[in-house]
Amino acid sequence: MQFGRLGLRPELVRAVIDAGYSTPTPVQERAIPLALDGRDLIGCAQTGTGKTAAFLLPTLHRLAAGRPSRHPRGLVVTPTRELAAQVGGMAAAYGANLRLRSAVIFGGVGMEPQTRSLRSGLDLVIATPGRLLDHLGRKQVHLGEIEVVVFDEADRMLDMGFLPDVRRVIGALPAKRQNLFFSATMPDEIEDLIRRTTNNPTLVEVTRRASPVSAIEQVVYLVSMTRKKELLASLLKQPDFGQTLVFTRTKARANQLVRYLEHSGRRVIAIHGNKSQNARTRALNGFRRGRIDTLIATDIAARGIDVDGISHVVNFDLPNVPEDYVHRIGRTARAGASGSAVSLAAPEERPQLAAIERLVGKVVPRGTVTGFPVVA
Ligand code: AMP
Numbered sequence: 001m002q003f004g005r006l007g008l009r010p011e012l013v014r015a016v017i018d019a020g021y022s023t024p025t026p027v028q029e030r031a032i033p034l035a036l037d038g039r040d041l042i043g044c045a046q047t048g049t050g051k052t053a054a055f056l057l058p059t060l061h062r063l064a065a066g067r068p069s070r071h072p073r074g075l076v077v078t079p080t081r082e083l084a085a086q087v088g089g090m091a092a093a094y095g096a097n098l099r100l101r102s103a104v105i106f107g108g109v110g111m112e113p114q115t116r117s118l119r120s121g122l123d124l125v126i127a128t129p130g131r132l133l134d135h136l137g138r139k140q141v142h143l144g145e146i147e148v149v150v151f152d153e154a155d156r157m158l159d160m161g162f163l164p165d166v167r168r169v170i171g172a173l174p175a176k177r178q179n180l181f182f183s184a185t186m187p188d189e190i191e192d193l194i195r196r197t198t199n200n201p202t203l204v205e206v207t208r209r210a211s212p213v214s215a216i217e218q219v220v221y222l223v224s225m226t227r228k229k230e231l232l233a234s235l236l237k238q239p240d241f242g243q244t245l246v247f248t249r250t251k252a253r254a255n256q257l258v259r260y261l262e263h264s265g266r267r268v269i270a271i272h273g274n275k276s277q278n279a280r281t282r283a284l285n286g287f288r289r290g291r292i293d294t295l296i297a298t299d300i301a302a303r304g305i306d307v308d309g310i311s312h313v314v315n316f317d318l319p320n321v322p323e324d325y326v327h328r329i330g331r332t333a334r335a336g337a338s339g340s341a342v343s344l345a346a347p348e349e350r351p352q353l354a355a356i357e358r359l360v361g362k363v364v365p366r367g368t369v370t371g372f373p374v375v376a
Contacts, residue, residue: 011097025050129165242311249317
């Protein structure tokens, strides 16, 4: 299958080829023609499947085909600033050959430049819900002409407590519009929201079998809670640990771990919700460029981190929700590269481990490190 056969405008096909893609991914192949048809869609796909292009390309196509207006006609809502920025970057790249104006609107930075850019007239707005509502409340944006709306990582918006904000955004949209919902998992609340807000949607599901998880080498170390730090430090000395993303359960544990690893020879930084937007962007850029080789994050902060070349994802703490395991480890083994997922499981985390193994449908192999007795 070629991109040229999906029904997209030649300007978009050229941009996609310039971006280095030769063939559409499965979610793109299925979602793009349906979205171009004007259908409402539910895309059940994880990060790394190419879902962003799956909703941006038909959205840009539709906007380019319509008449320009003073008010935005396309809207993408994302749970985090990082994800909004990434989607914004991709919209600019895919839309490079079109005369469309887009901007990213998120919190943690000044309102004024955003207000100016909204006033200047935009075709596409990519926003986090809270800041979008701020602008809406001040009548700095009008959503009454939105033709197509995308909710990206809807399950994450639910986890982060944004559902009321999302409902308010939906309330400001015109009744006649195209809805594209993307979510890696389908919790009841999201299914319910989708049922109420869409019109006869088509479900596009990228099955687990085709998911990147199968490409990731997984191992779990059974260790006591108190020795996790030492075990991690010892693992990080192994030469195959390149760019490493470490997940902790809390911000406090992320900070503790940074302090512990300070003199380990690794260049370590934490990224979490207590840090300013600038600090988060700096940390992420450092990691992307390789100046930082160990990024420690909580689940919420890590949403939307899209960095190629992560060799290892470490679950320093096991996630409480097994789906998060899949979200986390999906950050490695991108684009056909190899990748490993390493989990440290203390005896008190055995129920989480069992839930993860049920979800991924296999027993994760146990590993051992000299000097660290297996704690069962
Ligand atoms: P996403 O699932 O949207 O986060 O995309 C994951 C990664 O896949 C991104 O780095 C994209 O640049 C890349 N990508 C998206 N579509 C394609 C494609 N058709 N071929 C190759 N890479 C792609």
